[in-house]
Amino acid sequence: MHRFLDRELDREASLRVEAHLSACNSCRQEFYQLLDLEDQLESTPLPRISAGFAGRVIEQALRTREPAMTLPMRSFPTAVAACAIVIVTWVGFHIGEAYSTARRADIIQSALSSPIEPGS
Amino acid sequence: MKPTIATQRVEPPPVSDEMLVERTAQGDVRAFEELIERYQDPALRVAFRFVGDPQEAEDLVQETFLRVYRNAHRYNYSARFRSWFFQILINLCRDWLKKKKPFLFGDPPLVARSEPDPSEAIDRERRAMVIRRAIQSLPPNQTLALILCHYEEMSYREASAVLETSEKAIESLLVRARRTLRTRLAELR
Ligand SMILES: [Zn+2]
Numbered sequence: 648m649h650r651f652l653d654r655e656l657d658r659e660a661s662l663r664v665e666a667h668l669s670a671c672n673s674c675r676q677e678f679y680q681l682l683d684l685e686d687q688l689e690s691t692p693l694p695r696i697s698a699g700f701a702g703r704v705i706e707q708a709l710r711t712r713e714p715a716m717t718l719p720m721r722s723f724p725t726a727v728a729a730c731a732i733v734i735v736t737w738v739g740f741h742i743g744e745a746y747s748t749a750r751r752a753d754i755i756q757s758a759l760s761s762p763i764e765p766g767s
Numbered sequence: 768m769k770p771t772i773a774t775q776r777v778e779p780p781p782v783s784d785e786m787l788v789e790r791t792a793q794g795d796v797r798a799f800e801e802l803i804e805r806y807q808d809p810a811l812r813v814a815f816r817f818v819g820d821p822q823e824a825e826d827l828v829q830e831t832f833l834r835v836y837r838n839a840h841r842y843n844y845s846a847r848f849r850s851w852f853f854q855i856l857i858n859l860c861r862d863w864l865k866k867k868k869p870f871l872f873g874d875p876p877l878v879a880r881s882e883p884d885p886s887e888a889i890d891r892e893r894r895a896m897v898i899r900r901a902i903q904s905l906p907p908n909q910t911l912a913l914i915l916c917h918y919e920e921m922s923y924r925e926a927s928a929v930l931e932t933s934e935k936a937i938e939s940l941l942v943r944a945r946r947t948l949r950t951r952l953a954e955l956r
Contacts, residue, residue: 649941653916655923684949688902688917691895694821696811696828701803704829705796708836 648674652681784848792839799839802848803832809919810856816914817860818867819903827863831856850928857911857929864907894955901951905944908932912940913948 650656651664668675782798784805790798810831814824834855842851902910908930915926916937923934930937 649938649945650923653923653941655938680949681945684945684952685917687898687952687955688913688948690891691816691898692892693812694815694824696807697825700807700825700829701800704803704832705800707829708799708833709796711833711837 648678648681652678652685784852785842785844788835788839788842788848791836792842799832799836802835806832806849806852810852813853813856813914813919814860816899816902816918817857817907817910818863819899823863827856827859830859834859846928847925850925853915853929854931860911861907897955898952901948902944905947909940909944909947912937913944916941 648664651661656664668678782801784802787798787802787805791802807828810828811824814827815821818824818827831852835852838855842848846854902913905913911930912926915921915929916923921929923937926937927934
């Protein structure tokens with residue numbers, strides 16, 4: 648009966664239910680009660696979405712972040728560049744460090760001492 | 768004579784929801800806006816009938832759209848967008864129910880028959896509230912089945928996809944929901 652009410656039945660099955668309803672008093676009563684309930688449920692007013700809703704959602708969506716799929720795709724070159732810079736800097740620093748460790752003391756010494764002893 | 772391709776092409780077909788999610792995933796804000804236009808009203812109806820408060824309902828709808836935006840890339844075509852969308856909304860509604868303050872749980876007030884009837888409008892409003900509360904006070908899955916199948920006119924199949932259950936279970940939820948409501952609302956007649 649609920650499947651009939653919710654139009655879930657195919658034509659053939661619907662016809663069978665209709666035929667039964669016209670013949671069977673108690674099922675017909677039951678069905679009318681269901682229809683009454685359906686009518687009652689209809690009578691509820693609904694709120695409307697507030698003005699500017701779409702705009703606010705979009706604004707917040709953009710503020711939070713890009714759709715996740717585009718994020719890695721768009722920023723991929725940037726990420727590669729950033730990694731490259733980090734690696735180059737790190738390698739460069741360590742090569743430089745190894746090269747200069749021996750002289751660092753002297754360089755610092757001379758840098759510190761140069762304003763004091765311009766002549767050295 | 769065969770018609771040319773140009774004469775056959777009358778109007779561009781409306782863009783499907785599924786296409787719009789795909790474009791949203793690629794960062795197309797206009798596509799996202801179109802999805803909001805299409806779904807804001809049904810979403811608000813569903814949320815409001817479940818939570819009963821217009822502002823809370825709109826907050827849930829807003830959060831649903833934000834999740835659609837953030838997860839658009841995860842949408843796969845195994846389900847219709849509509850089902851996927853309502854799944855998100857309904858999961859948020861269920862979370863809301865878990866967090867909501869207990870005093871809101873109270874039994875639905877029945878019509879106060881002793882009160883004099885001030886005006887027809889107020890009476891109508893009260894009836895509507897009684898009906899809404901009666902629906903909301905059903906077990907959550909019964910409420911949801913009723914909202915989706917009765918109000919949103921979803922098929923049992925689609926409702927079963929949204930609520931992640933079987934069609935048989937949907938039918939049984941509806942039978943129980945209607946049986947309870949018939950008893951509770953009998954006094955309104
Ligand atoms: Zn019968």
